[in-house]
Amino acid sequence: MRLWELIRTGLFEIYAHKTRSFLSFLSISIGVAAMLYTFSQVNGMFVQFNKALDLVGHGRLEIERKEDYRSRGLSPGLTYQDALALRRLMPELHMVSPVAQQWSQRFRYGGFSSEEPVLYGVTPEWAKRDWVYTLRGRFINDDDVLFAKRVCVMRMPGGWDEKPWWAVFWEDSKYDDFAAHNDLLDRQITLGDNLFTVVGVIKEPPRDKDPRWFSREWGSPIYIPISTYQKIMRLSNRGGKPDEVREINIDVGRGELVPAYQRRIKAVLLERHRGEEDFKIIDFRDRFQNILKNQRETARQVMAVGIVAILAGGIGIMNVTLATIYSRIKEIGIRRAIGARRRDILLQFLLEAMTLGFFGGIAGIALGYGGIWYLGRRSAETLAALELWHFAATLAIAVGTGFIFSVIPAYQASRLDPVEALRYE
Amino acid sequence: MIRFEDVAKIYGTGATGFEALGGVSFQVRAGEFVAVVGPSGCGKSTLLNILGLLDQPSRGLYALGGREVGTLGDGERSQLRRVKIGFVFQSFNLLPRFSALENVALPMSYAGMGMEERRARAAGLLDRVGLKSKSLQTPLELSGGERQRVSIARALANSPDVILADEPTGNLDSRSSAEILGLIRELHAQGKTVFLVTHDPGIASSAERVLSIKDGRIIEDRRR
Ligand SMILES: Nc1ncnc2c1ncn2[C@@H]1O[C@H](COP(=O)(O)OP(=O)(O)O)[C@@H](O)[C@H]1O
Ligand SMILES: [Mg+2]
Numbered sequence: 029m030r031l032w033e034l035i036r037t038g039l040f041e042i043y044a045h046k047t048r049s050f051l052s053f054l055s056i057s058i059g060v061a062a063m064l065y066t067f068s069q070v071n072g073m074f075v076q077f078n079k080a081l082d083l084v085g086h087g088r089l090e091i092e093r094k095e096d097y098r099s100r101g102l103s104p105g106l107t108y109q110d111a112l113a114l115r116r117l118m119p120e121l122h123m124v125s126p127v128a129q130q131w132s133q134r135f136r137y138g139g140f141s142s143e144e145p146v147l148y149g150v151t152p153e154w155a156k157r158d159w160v161y162t163l164r165g166r167f168i169n170d171d172d173v174l175f176a177k178r179v180c181v182m183r184m185p186g187g188w189d190e191k192p193w194w195a196v197f198w199e200d201s202k203y204d205d206f207a208a209h210n211d212l213l214d215r216q217i218t219l220g221d222n223l224f225t226v227v228g229v230i231k232e233p234p235r236d237k238d239p240r241w242f243s244r245e246w247g248s249p250i251y252i253p254i255s256t257y258q259k260i261m262r263l264s265n266r267g268g269k270p271d272e273v274r275e276i277n278i279d280v281g282r283g284e285l286v287p288a289y290q291r292r293i294k295a296v297l298l299e300r301h302r303g304e305e306d307f308k309i310i311d312f313r314d315r316f317q318n319i320l321k322n323q324r325e326t327a328r329q330v331m332a333v334g335i336v337a338i339l340a341g342g343i344g345i346m347n348v349t350l351a352t353i354y355s356r357i358k359e360i361g362i363r364r365a366i367g368a369r370r371r372d373i374l375l376q377f378l379l380e381a382m383t384l385g386f387f388g389g390i391a392g393i394a395l396g397y398g399g400i401w402y403l404g405r406r407s408a409e410t411l412a413a414l415e416l417w418h419f420a421a422t423l424a425i426a427v428g429t430g431f432i433f434s435v436i437p438a439y440q441a442s443r444l445d446p447v448e449a450l451r452y453e
Numbered sequence: 454m455i456r457f458e459d460v461a462k463i464y465g466t467g468a469t470g471f472e473a474l475g476g477v478s479f480q481v482r483a484g485e486f487v488a489v490v491g492p493s494g495c496g497k498s499t500l501l502n503i504l505g506l507l508d509q510p511s512r513g514l515y516a517l518g519g520r521e522v523g524t525l526g527d528g529e530r531s532q533l534r535r536v537k538i539g540f541v542f543q544s545f546n547l548l549p550r551f552s553a554l555e556n557v558a559l560p561m562s563y564a565g566m567g568m569e570e571r572r573a574r575a576a577g578l579l580d581r582v583g584l585k586s587k588s589l590q591t592p593l594e595l596s597g598g599e600r601q602r603v604s605i606a607r608a609l610a611n612s613p614d615v616i617l618a619d620e621p622t623g624n625l626d627s628r629s630s631a632e633i634l635g636l637i638r639e640l641h642a643q644g645k646t647v648f649l650v651t652h653d654p655g656i657a658s659s660a661e662r663v664l665s666i667k668d669g670r671i672i673e674d675r676r677r
Contacts (some may be wrong), residue, residue, distance in 0.1 A: 362546045366560040367535025444505045
């Protein structure tokens with residue numbers, strides 16, 4: 029018996045029992061779709077990881093204050109001076125960018141006023157960091173820092189390129205709305221009691237195209253020279269430590285250099301902090317891995333759903349196979365009488381089930397691919413990171429399910445006594 | 454060509470066992486026409502099923518073409534059945550969803566024959582039984598007589614030596630019966646060995662050999 033004929037008989041039977049076939053077909057395809065989704069997620073993670081690394085550089089470190097550290101009173105904390113010292117000692121570094129951010133100041137322009145914007149004190153090196161913006165005017169420059177000028181750069185939200193369904197309740201804040209509709213470049217704004225000139229406006233990429241899934245600064249930042257920031261803070265007399273910075277971002281260039289620089293930076297800072305290790309140096313690659321851990325967990329759950337669905341589909345196939353066998357006992361007898369061997373019968377039912385699995389798999393791939401495409405279309409995280417072998421693997425799983433779950437019924441069919449089968453009505 | 458020695462078939466075991474065939478012995482030469490007669494339930498179908506290698510004797514020896522076949526395994530019996538035996542049943546036993554042509558071609562596909570050859574051969578066989586014009590109809594669209602002709606064509610698919618017809622005219626009117634019997638006689642004339650189970654005394658009396666069975670035993674083996 030040729031393969032094609034067995035498959036054709038299988039198709040015949042599948043068609044003859046539409047509802048039954050459709051149900052197992054459905055669960056197989058849901059299972060396959062879930063599998064495919066998992067594959068795309070897992071692969072998408074690698075793609076994202078590499079993309080993010082390309083954007084931030086492979087040699088990125090971030091120095092942060094240790095949150096739970098109990099100071100012995102020796103260390104001045106993580107300061108702008110630390111950043112300057114590192115810059116001086118390691119001039120070859122691609123970037124040493126301190127960021128100060130401790131307090132906010134009321135924003136006022138014309139009649140509009142808001143507490144929303146967050147004030148950041150930065151140096152020109154900030155612009156070396158994950159630059160994904162479009163700039164009008166200019167960024168903070170060395171002169172601004174040197175003379176502690178009252179200038180600022182405003183950051184505008186990018187909005188959505190295409191608003192995804194889940195963001196319908198995502199409202200732009202009043203401040204964002206104001207900023208989006210008023211061109212403040214070269215205007216004077218008030219931050220607290222101080223007048224600033226807006227020398228630049230940077231606009232974020234649309235939210236759904238933003239590759240910086242790893243670190244989003246929420247709120248609407250306004251950047252001012254770090255020296256200006258410290259000066260105002262001192263003047264405002266509100267306590268806090270004006271010298272302190274929230275973080276120092278460092279780019280050592282290449283990934284291989286990271287461990288060595290980690291050690292050197294640690295030594296320098298320990299000395300400056302008089303032996304107190306009140307800071308931590310984070311390798312960005314570790315940070316990505318951590319964030320991806322959550323996604324991996326999600327993928328695992330989807331995978332579990334997929335496996336359950338495939339199992340349900342398999343049981344459906346088993347049911348279909350059993351049912352077809354019972355309704356075709358006579359046929360089995362006839363086939364045996366005209367010379368079919370046991371294994372011909374076995375093969376026939378196995379192939380029918382595998383055909384069912386195959387088409388369930390095809391439908392599942394269509395379903396899954398459609399869904400993944402739909403999701404991927406609306407987010408920057410390329411979900412559609414599917415490779416050809418993913419399709420092959422899912423299809424193989426579907427066909428394999430058909431096979432595994434029909435082995436027992438098909439075997440039973442092949443063991444039927446031909447005489448009794450013929451007598452069966 | 455066919456030799457039975459003390460062949461018995463017992464259904465069930467021990468005290469509850471039922472002896473459908475109780476020690477049957479006979480020999481049949483190639484090309485003989487054997488009518489098998491006897492009351493209902495006497496074991497005629499059982500005999501034919503053993504002859505056709507569908508069933509295995511519980512005891513005794515069955516030699517086909519000089520070879521002991523009663524004790525062969527399922528695979529070998531299926532293979533022999535495929536090439537040496539053609540069954541014709543009272544209830545036709547055609548596959549309802551397949552066309553006449555496909556039904557006739559099915560045994561050939563189990564024998565591994567190619568698609569083209571099968572089609573040509575099946576069409577030829579249908580022509581031979583006078584159903585050329587209905588080869589694409591399914592059994593449900595055919596009359597009883599036509600169905601039986603399809604099943605005779607199917608029995609001839611792999612050119613078997615032996616035709617086993619179990620009451621082939623049992624479900625047919627007299628005119629169709631006559632046609633079917635005509636076809637079976639033709640096969641005999643072409644040299645096939647034929648076993649024909651029948652209730653019709655007229656048919657029995659015209660056969661060259663008649664095996665009369667009662668309660669699983671041969672009570673008369675008459676040659677003309
Ligand atoms: N599988 C079986 N189990 C028990 N008894 C059976 C079985 N098959 C047939 N028989 C019995 O064997 C006897 C012979 O049956 P059969 O050969 O079909 O008779 P017939 O001569 O009418 O064709 C009958 O009495 C029948 O009831
Ligand atoms: Mg009978």
